[in-house]
Amino acid sequence: MAVRSPRRVVITGIGCVSPFGVGGAEIVTTMLRTQQTAIAPVRNFTTEALQRHLGAEVPAADLVHDEEGRRWSRVTQMAVVACRQAVAEAQLAPGETLHPFGLVIGTEFGDLRSTEAFDASFLERGPRGLRAFLFPNTVMNSMAGIVSLALSIKGPILTLNQPGVAGELAVVRALTLLAANRTQAVIVCGVDELFSALYEVLGRLQVPSPCDNGEEACRPFDQRHNGPVLGEGATALVLETLEHAQARGATILAEVQQTCWGAVPARSYRYPSPARLHYRLLDELLASATLRSADITAAYLSGSGTPQHDTAELSLIAKAFGVECPLLTSVTHLAGEYGSLGALRVAAASITAREGLLPTLSYLDRPIRTDVRFTRQSETSSPGVVLVHGLARGGVQTALLIGPPSTH
Amino acid sequence: MKPHARDVVITGLGVISPYGRGCDTLWAGLAAGACVLGPLRLFPTEGFPSNIGGQVPEATVRSLGAAQRSRANRFLLAAGEEAVGQAGLPDSALTTAAVSIGGTGGGMLEVETWYQHYYQKQNDRRVRGALRTMVPAAQTEALARQFHIEGPRESPILACSSSAAALVTVADLITTGMVDVGLAGGVDSLTRICFMGFNTLKLVDKSPCRPFARDRRGMSVSEGAAVLVLESYEHALARGAQIRAFLSGGAISSDAFHPIAPPPDAEGAVRAMREALQRAHLTPSDIGYVNAHGTGTVQNDKAESAALEHVFGAGKVVISGTKSLIGHTMGAAGAVEAATTILALEAGLLPPTANLSEPDPEIPFDCIPYTARPAVVDHAMSNSFGFGGQNVSVIFSHPRTLE
Numbered sequence: 001m002a003v004r005s006p007r008r009v010v011i012t013g014i015g016c017v018s019p020f021g022v023g024g025a026e027i028v029t030t031m032l033r034t035q036q037t038a039i040a041p042v043r044n045f046t047t048e049a050l051q052r053h054l055g056a057e058v059p060a061a062d063l064v065h066d067e068e069g070r071r072w073s074r075v076t077q078m079a080v081v082a083c084r085q086a087v088a089e090a091q092l093a094p095g096e097t098l099h100p101f102g103l104v105i106g107t108e109f110g111d112l113r114s115t116e117a118f119d120a121s122f123l124e125r126g127p128r129g130l131r132a133f134l135f136p137n138t139v140m141n142s143m144a145g146i147v148s149l150a151l152s153i154k155g156p157i158l159t160l161n162q163p164g165v166a167g168e169l170a171v172v173r174a175l176t177l178l179a180a181n182r183t184q185a186v187i188v189c190g191v192d193e194l195f196s197a198l199y200e201v202l203g204r205l206q207v208p209s210p211c212d213n214g215e216e217a218c219r220p221f222d223q224r225h226n227g228p229v230l231g232e233g234a235t236a237l238v239l240e241t242l243e244h245a246q247a248r249g250a251t252i253l254a255e256v257q258q259t260c261w262g263a264v265p266a267r268s269y270r271y272p273s274p275a276r277l278h279y280r281l282l283d284e285l286l287a288s289a290t291l292r293s294a295d296i297t298a299a300y301l302s303g304s305g306t307p308q309h310d311t312a313e314l315s316l317i318a319k320a321f322g323v324e325c326p327l328l329t330s331v332t333h334l335a336g337e338y339g340s341l342g343a344l345r346v347a348a349a350s351i352t353a354r355e356g357l358l359p360t361l362s363y364l365d366r367p368i369r370t371d372v373r374f375t376r377q378s379e380t381s382s383p384g385v386v387l388v389h390g391l392a393r394g395g396v397q398t399a400l401l402i403g404p405p406s407t408h
Numbered sequence: 409m410k411p412h413a414r415d416v417v418i419t420g421l422g423v424i425s426p427y428g429r430g431c432d433t434l435w436a437g438l439a440a441g442a443c444v445l446g447p448l449r450l451f452p453t454e455g456f457p458s459n460i461g462g463q464v465p466e467a468t469v470r471s472l473g474a475a476q477r478s479r480a481n482r483f484l485l486a487a488g489e490e491a492v493g494q495a496g497l498p499d500s501a502l503t504t505a506a507v508s509i510g511g512t513g514g515g516m517l518e519v520e521t522w523y524q525h526y527y528q529k530q531n532d533r534r535v536r537g538a539l540r541t542m543v544p545a546a547q548t549e550a551l552a553r554q555f556h557i558e559g560p561r562e563s564p565i566l567a568c569s570s571s572a573a574a575l576v577t578v579a580d581l582i583t584t585g586m587v588d589v590g591l592a593g594g595v596d597s598l599t600r601i602c603f604m605g606f607n608t609l610k611l612v613d614k615s616p617c618r619p620f621a622r623d624r625r626g627m628s629v630s631e632g633a634a635v636l637v638l639e640s641y642e643h644a645l646a647r648g649a650q651i652r653a654f655l656s657g658g659a660i661s662s663d664a665f666h667p668i669a670p671p672p673d674a675e676g677a678v679r680a681m682r683e684a685l686q687r688a689h690l691t692p693s694d695i696g697y698v699n700a701h702g703t704g705t706v707q708n709d710k711a712e713s714a715a716l717e718h719v720f721g722a723g724k725v726v727i728s729g730t731k732s733l734i735g736h737t738m739g740a741a742g743a744v745e746a747a748t749t750i751l752a753l754e755a756g757l758l759p760p761t762a763n764l765s766e767p768d769p770e771i772p773f774d775c776i777p778y779t780a781r782p783a784v785v786d787h788a789m790s791n792s793f794g795f796g797g798q799n800v801s802v803i804f805s806h807p808r809t810l811e
Contacts, residue, residue: 138601176577
């Protein structure tokens with residue numbers, strides 16, 4: 001389904017809490033320029049007894065230093081800080097200005113750490129051991145509730161639970177809020193946290209690299225891919241209608257030109273089989289945007305390094321674009337994999353669309369397909385329209401076209 | 409008023425509730441004013457202030473089949489089957505439909521069992537299955553798979569207003585012409601975490617809950633699922649579907665006040681109700697019945713009453729709190745109560761508030777104590793409010809008003 005918005009939608013602010021640092025668009029630009037991966041041995045908790053040791057972590061320090069903020073859980077702090085950064089970069093002040101704004105948060109696991117701590121407190125000491133203050137955090141919208149409180153957002157607020165493409169989906173849903181005239185501006189945030197129990201359990205399930213018991217590494221689209229390396233972070237974006245942004249004299253970072261949202265058949269918690277894929281969504285995206293394949297200069301893919309994921313996504317892209325396939329790239333090898341990473345992909349695409357900066361997949365010795373082009377060496381594209389594509393376990397698919405601001 | 413092509417209509421309803429399976433069962437219980445709340449048996453409740461809640465009867469659960477699936481999953485698939493069957497949708501319409509299913513706990517009940525073993529360092533081979541259904545999105549995915557749906561799919565989490573928000577989401581997608589058909593609803597099964605959490609916050613009543621009563625002491629946790637089939641008017645008309653109601657307007661707002669408490673003047677709820685009215689092109693006097701959120705907690709009922717007074721004026725609309733009959737079905741509540749509201753419009757009978765021997769004099773509304781009341785109502789509102797200051801109001805209209 002193409003999201004038909006009668007109004008043009010622009011990005012005016014980016015906020016980032018990441019292993020690369022905390023800040024605005026400059027953090028994402030630095031990530032693209034330096035090409036330094038954040039994947040390293042996990043430091044925030046011990047992995048001594050585990051079979052896996054790598055992750056991409058936000059440093060352990062407190063993110064919010066005021067007294068109120070210290071009561072918030074870590075993942076909530078990440079969301080609040082990212083949203084505050086995005087709002088500041090958009091030159092908006094928390095308070096009355098933000099009352100009519102909407103907020104969409106995408107997450108795969110929410111504040112699962114608090115849920116675990118709440119249950120553990122019961123198992124440890126029975127009903128009397130329960131810590132009441134943790135209970136509200138066990139509902140996934142707790143982060144949105146706190147962000148709305150911290151920034152004084154009173155418009156429509158949604159938290160979307162979605163594996164794999166929670167970040168992209170949050171952006172798409174923001175566009176539907178704008179299309180339905182529910183608000184003129186939306187703050188979008190993709191946030192997920194890595195913590196010991198989740199790391200251990202996903203490891204037991206053989207989800208992360210090395211799912212083949214080989215070398216632990218993050219190598220999406222390479223023949224040696226053997227699962228993702230887990231990461232964490234929060235990326236926020238301020239989305240506004242063009243009229244709203246222009247009326248307040250905002251600096252426009254990029255334009256969301258078109259989005260599509262649907263699903264391809266897949267078994268529960270599995271990636272779609274290439275034999276059962278269909279390509280309707282990307283065709284619809286190009287048709288509704290009245291673009292030719294060749295007009296798209298680059299594409300950020302969601303491929304996590306899980307072999308089935310990488311294979312299915314490349315099949316979709318190769319089939320939709322054929323010989324006019326854009327230059328394919330990824331941020332997963334830099335930032336690690338988490339359910340809402342897509343918000344960072346959208347932020348990176350907005351910089352690529354404007355400046356042509358692209359991440360290099362330097363690890364990519366033997367791509368799983370040779371009929372498509374990847375950013376294997378340091379490359380830039382000309383500023384232009386960039387595709388952000390997402391494919392999730394269970395089959396949810398998203399596609400967004402991000403363009404430079406110059407066409408207004 | 410003549411309907412527009414992109415107006416949103418309801419053509420199918422499906423419900424699993426503590427009364428059992430199906431809309432007819434739900435309505436029979438509500439119309440009779442039968443309070444189904446009692447001691448919970450799903451998990452041990454010793455050591456907690458209250459053991460009262462609403463539980464889907466075990467005979468109903470057994471009849472749902474697919475025992476290998478999570479409890480929530482089984483509820484949702486059964487509700488979906490009823491709704492889709494009732495709407496008589498062809499497969500072609502389902503393929504491109506949207507699906508939005510709200511919830512809070514997902515398959516947490518099964519994960520709690522697994523976690524207990526994990527915590528005690530015991531090996532549990534059920535890990536993979538339990539964890540696959542843990543997050544609420546897993547329930548939505550299962551419903552989409554069941555009906556081979558490949559349209560937009562999402563799982564909105566707005567605490568107790570989750571499934572009401574799902575209705576607003578799908579209605580928006582239809583109104584703006586993005587899809588013609590959508591399934592919207594919610595599901596939550598009872599979980600130990602939810603039960604313990606509300607007990608710990610001292611928000612549960614030791615007796616079955618008593619919304620709007622002077623001596624109300626809190627809520628009663630419960631479980632269930634509801635799925636509604638939404639279509640554009642033109643789509644329903646073209647295929648000759650029976651229109652059960654119009655979804656005339658809906659709105660979502662936020663309090664930005666407190667993580668779990670509403671502001672005393674319920675300003676956010678007022679905005680949600682007013683925007684829903686505006687989108688429905690209705691005035692407060694057009695609304696003949698409000699299915700209140702009415703949890704039975706001291707603060708929430710007082711705040712909702714204040715909001716209703718702001719919007720409608722004291723005593724100017726009839727309300728009832730049907731959570732007094734079936735309990736608080738959490739993320740499913742918005743959709744279950746939307747179904748309740750539509751069934752009330754159809755039957756010309758307003759469901760009552762149970763356990764209301766002594767209405768709170770500070771709540772200046774007729775809350776329909778104990779006995780359902782015959783009333784021909786054209787337009788009715790359903791309110792849902794949740795932790796995080798999340799407010800959703802949805803308005804349903806009888807088809808006679810628009811055809």
